[in-house]
Amino acid sequence: MSEHDFSRRTFIKTVGVASVAAAALSFPFIKASAGDMKFHGKTLRLLTWSDDTGLAALRNIAATFEAKTGAKVIADRTGSTSEMVAKLKAGGDRPQYDIITLAGVGAEGLASAGLLEKPDLNRIPNLRDVPAQYQTGADGHGIGYLLWCNSLIYSTRTVKEAPDSYAALWDKDMAPNIFLPPPNWTEAMDLIIIAAKLAGGDAHNVEPGFKLLEKLKDRVITLGENPNQIAELFRTGSLDMGGLYAPAFFPKQIRDPSYGLGATFGMKEGFYTDLMLSVMPKHRPGDTDLAYAFIDHSLDPLVQGKMAEDIFNGPVNAKAIISAEARKSPYILTPEQISEKAIMHDNAFLATVHDQWIRRYTEIFSS
Amino acid sequence: MALSTLTRQVGVAPLRPAKTFSPTARAWLFLSPAMLFLGVLIAASLLVLRMSVGTKGAEWSGFSLASYAQLLEPYYLKSLLLTLRLALVSALIAVLLAIPVGYCMSRLQSPLLRRVFLAAVLLPLLVNLLLQSYGWLVILGPGGMVNQALMGLGLIDRPVMLLYNQTGVLMGLVQTAFPLAVLPIASAMRGVSRSYEEAAATLGASRAQVFRQVVLPMSLPGIITGATLVFAYNASSFVVLLLLGGRRVPMLAVMVHDQIAPLMNWPAASAAGVVLIVTTLAIMTFSEFVTGRRRRILEASQ
Amino acid sequence: MSGLVLENVEKHYGSACAVTDVNLHLPEGKLVCFLGPSGCGKTTLLRMIAGLETLSAGEIRLDGQDIGHTPAHQRNFGMVFQSLALFPHMTVGENIAYPLKLRGVNKADQQARVSELLQLIQLQEMLDRPVAKLSGGQRQRVAIARAIAARPKLLLLDEPLSALDAKLRESMQVEIRQLQQRLNITTILVTHDQREAMTMADIVVVLGEHRVQQVGTPIEIYRNPANAFVADFIGSGNIFPAIALGHGRVGLPGGAALQVPICESIHAGTSIKMLVRPEDLQLSLPQATAGNRLQGTVTFVRDSGATIETTIACSGVSLTALSTPCQGIGLGIGSPVSVTIPAEACRVLTA
Incomplete structure (x- = not known):
């Protein structure tokens, strides 16, 4: 969290x-x-x-x-x-x-x-x-x-169909402008693990994940510390996709069609909680x-x-x-979805790598 | 003599019971609220200093210089340099912008106009920073007015990123700290009486020469004060980084924050804080040292 | 016409008039004093000459050239301000060299001129002092040296001595006057101190109520004031109402008559004002009324040691006489006294 x-x-x-x-x-x-x-x-x-x-x-x-x-x-x-x-x-x-x-x-x-x-x-x-x-x-x-529960957030105006995999973040044509979670959030740790898995590694072999994340650097508009600002960027058409991010941050904006804000838990890799x-x-x-x-x-x-x-x-x-x-x-989310797709991360393990991962993540995305 | 009788009679008026406080003691008593306040602030700084040599989980009992050693790693050194660089550049820009504004304020005759000007300058202090950041978003954001205008004119086909990078942070730092630069400069310039400008003019100085050779050097103490205030304020800036830096400009304050939440590493956060304080103080002392002589001369004559 | 000429010069701020209808010719090499009470417009006039205020109307010409709209820094005048306005961030030498530096004079010539001026004001050893370390009189001299460093065509002094104590002020008055004469530089001095004006000026311009009241040498101004304002402002004078009786005679409110040098154009029956300087009145023990000798009663005596001022009620007017102790005749309040008013000491004033 x-x-x-x-x-x-x-x-x-x-x-x-x-x-x-x-x-x-x-x-x-x-x-x-x-x-x-x-x-x-x-x-x-x-x-x-x-x-x-x-x-x-x-x-x-x-x-x-x-x-x-x-x-x-x-x-x-x-x-x-x-x-x-x-x-x-x-x-x-x-x-x-x-x-x-x-x-x-x-x-x-x-x-x-x-x-x-x-x-x-x-x-x-x-x-x-x-x-x-x-x-x-x-x-x-x-x-x-x-x-x-962390989802992928997307613009309902520019992304026609809800993404079904985290790989969508790396799809330049689907989502030219993206946002990611800030380095000190646990969401960033989860994203590192997701990237590692997409690149063939895992939580204990994250180096490929960092390499994959580096490819996102030029398309990252911001590391979204402030949910209201993120919602505003979607409203003005400045963002196409981003995550991991909880829709619970902006329930009001999601209900307001003028923001064009969508969120999905439907990734085949599951969602982090x-x-x-x-x-x-x-x-x-x-x-x-x-x-x-x-x-x-x-x-x-x-x-x-x-x-x-x-x-x-x-x-x-x-x-x-x-x-x-x-x-x-x-x-x-229904209890059924949670039992099928929810992933709980290992807090104890993350505590041991947190410091190092924050640094790597910060360095990768420093402008 | 009649006169002395008169004075004595006045003197005979009942004195208040003699206080036992000496004038010195009374002076200290008068200062004590201020001292108490400063004392608390200093105590807080000392606690941070103590924690910085503690160890994680044993902030008060442990002793280790590991937190300082960690700061020597390139990750933190780069961050420190970035912090000092952005603080310095923002101070320079803020002062350059504040000089004409301060001069204008110092020379306004109408009290109403002066108040309007002052209010305009103070506005950044009055408006919540969060609101200000939305203002920046509306103007400079990827979908903001500037980008739309540029795209409308066909000058660019993709939005230029003016926010969420060092440029954005720099603009935010300059804007939020601007009053800190303007106020001392305007006040110093008001202290430069018009007759100095007129004297220079009659001696043959054009307006530009008057400004450069008389007004600027004479208000130098105020300019240095303004620059130092902006520098110190911005060296520890945090909110601007979050709102306009998109979390991508790792100045030291962000590092301090990351160490506390989520890492809960108080010694590391304290050590970074101590280094930031010491570096800022050192640079302020240096600037005082460099400009102190002239400042004293100017102050002696005013 | 050489020298400085002001023609119909006028200055107003909005509807408030500062000075109006000024026509002056200031000849070269003279020290001209603008004298008047505060608020009379004398400083405004000086600032217009310096180029620090714009003209509302009129012309200022220097040696035939219109300079009324030339910016101050192109006029090449030296000015000493009331506050002196020495630059605190410069040393004595830098202050004096500043106008030379602005004119692009090379370093060596600057130094030569500065040491020449320091010698002139006898402050050679102060070259590298910051101005804050100087005494009042020394600052005064440095300010003058700075003002004349670039050999200005005109030296303007705006009440430069008002901040000094009385003794220093008097010696500086003499010093400035001597300097001015030695350099033969056309100088305008603004002051409200008539003693200062009398001491220093070749020509005094009396300003009052936003206009020029009289122009003349100090003695002319003192002896022949053009009007009641000048008479009242310059020195102390007995000014009293009278009625022209014709044949060179005027009647006092109490009925007595005086023989005065009145011009024939004033018809008998006209109300006029008379001026008699206190030092011209002669007091004596009561004698029979004859000619311009009138009878009076002493109402007040002020004995300051050096002079005695005796106030006398005489034919419906109050007159003050000034005498030296050796002329004293031992009068006290209530003493009857005879006052002789020499006809040649009387001046008839137009309103």
Whole structure:
């Protein structure tokens, strides 16, 4: 998963869930029943992202959780995973949050600093429908709650048919102007592996991949640090294709035809995913049962389906309910597609080569 | 004597209870908020210095110069040189552009016009950098106005890349730091009274000669200050690189950022930061050394 | 006509008039003083001559050539500013050499001229000093040396001494005057200090209310002021209203009459103004009224040691007399006194 530093740094700080309560009314798919109101009056403190994914989590997870249980969710939203790590580290043994949703890298950092509690999987019933590889991350300290899925982005105006292979990036006629992910993002690491495989190598023999990437240099307009800028470049006809990049970065622009923005997961090589985790800090301020209930709620098949439809992220729950309408969309991933095509990268391995690969990638594309 | 009686009576007016603070102590007391603030800033820098000789995962307890040794690799040296070069070139361009603007501002008579000018110069500071970068995109982007005009005129058939490379970064650096160059220059030029220009004119100097031989040398301290500010500001520039460099211009600030996220290598990031600070300080000291004598002479006479 | 000629020169800023209707001829080699109160337009006039202000109307000619629209840097005039405007980034020598450098004089000649000038102003050893290290008087001299370095056709001095203390100012006045005479350079000095003008000028141009009031030698201006403005501005004078009675006599408000050198064109019954300089009044112990001797009462005495100023109420006017201590007759406030006003000391002023 990327650090998506820039996109998530929209500088909207603490926003109460109340602000999206109105939106929640239009999603009355979770029926509140009197019996579930056992957490009435209790408060859960949540730290999530400030971008569209974070907003969607407030709409689809937090608001419905409040409706179902009567608990109050106070959400704090911040720009990037590294900021979340910094916030929690600054809190020391008196953390301000009960639940944090963040990328695997951050969870690993917090876990190795000894700041996280290992959740008891038995207290999360919905986990039984989650395939094993998505259940936990960060050495069991995090519970998977959605998959950050990277696609190939293309211009629906200049690229007539959705590309079915990453090799399309090297097709000068199909896509004269392309963009790639910035070197510090995990997407760049995945791209290096893809290039290596296309050139006959693999993750442990990436040199051919770097050679292949060098051929792209002259056609690379930008290494897209800022999703809004990327969308703008597509809108103005300056880009034809690019990736790896998650459509979750710009769900609004993808829905807006004036951008001519398309995204596809249909590559025959599969698509790369990064598991987003919910973690529980040690010495949380709030109720433990409530925290478990919240994590369980985030894995509810209905909630998972809504999240996937809303912001084009992959559901981890294999029984996630995706509407028939949504199934027609090329951007909305179904549990079936995920089980067939999703590739999870090896975080532990990447950590050992990350530094070197960033350098090579930076050098190759330096203007 | 009647007079002394008078003065004594005034003196007899009840004194406030004698304070035990000496004037020196009071002066220090007065300075203490500033000192406290500076102290925090310096402490933060010292913490960075400490981390730079730590090791990854043991930033506070370990000791190693490996982070500095790593900076000697061509990858980082090239980045440092690129950083200094872009900062220097942007400072030169910004100052060259700021000199006529600053002169104009310093010679405007109407207070209204002066305020309008000032607002125009300060605009880059007031408008969010993200918005500014969209402005650049609209003008210079591959599908922007300049490229469309050039293509419309048949001068080019493919868009010229004006952004997402060093040219784009340079333009962004000049634009964002422009007020830092204009303000000290305009203020220095306002200090050059008109009578110097008139004196030179009556002695036989044409307008160009007056400007070159009197106004410029006399406002040199302001010009150097402007250049130094732009240089220091741009040497550590980060956002411009992301927005207009397309992540393809690896200045040192980006390296520092990469070390922190995603690599979480605080010692390496700190070492790069320390090197950037030290190099910038060294260059600023050098420029002060070179121009200090003249600056002191000018200041003594004004 | 040689020298500097100003014809119908006029300057206004928008609707505000700075100076108007100036017609002057400044002969070669003379020191001409523009004298007037602040705001009278004297500096504006000087700046127009220097080329630092444009003319709103009129002509300026130098030796018959129209220079009214020549840019300042092509006029070859030397000017010393009130602030002196010595260049702080240059040494004394560089300041003086600057006009020579601008004219493309070669290095050797520059040096020769600079040392010649430094000798003239007696600052030989200051050649390489920065100007910030000089005293006020030294700066003054350097500014003059710089202004005359390129042998200008005209030297313009804009209140150059106003920043100096009184004693230094007086010695500089003499110094500048001597220098001017030695170099025989046509010079215009702007000042509001009439003593300075009297000390230095060959010709004084009194400016007031945006126009030229009188042109003449210092003594002419003092002795025969053209009008009440000049009389009032130059020196101290007793100016009082009177009525022409005919046959060379005027009547004072209190009824007394004086014999004065009044010109015949002024008809009897006309209201006029009289000027009598204080030093021309003669005081004596009360005597019978006769001729121009009037009776009065002392209302104030100011004894400054060197001179005694006695103010007397006399026939409806207040007169001030100036006498030396040895002429003193021991008057106090309230003393009756006789005042003699010599007929030849009286001046009739037109409004």
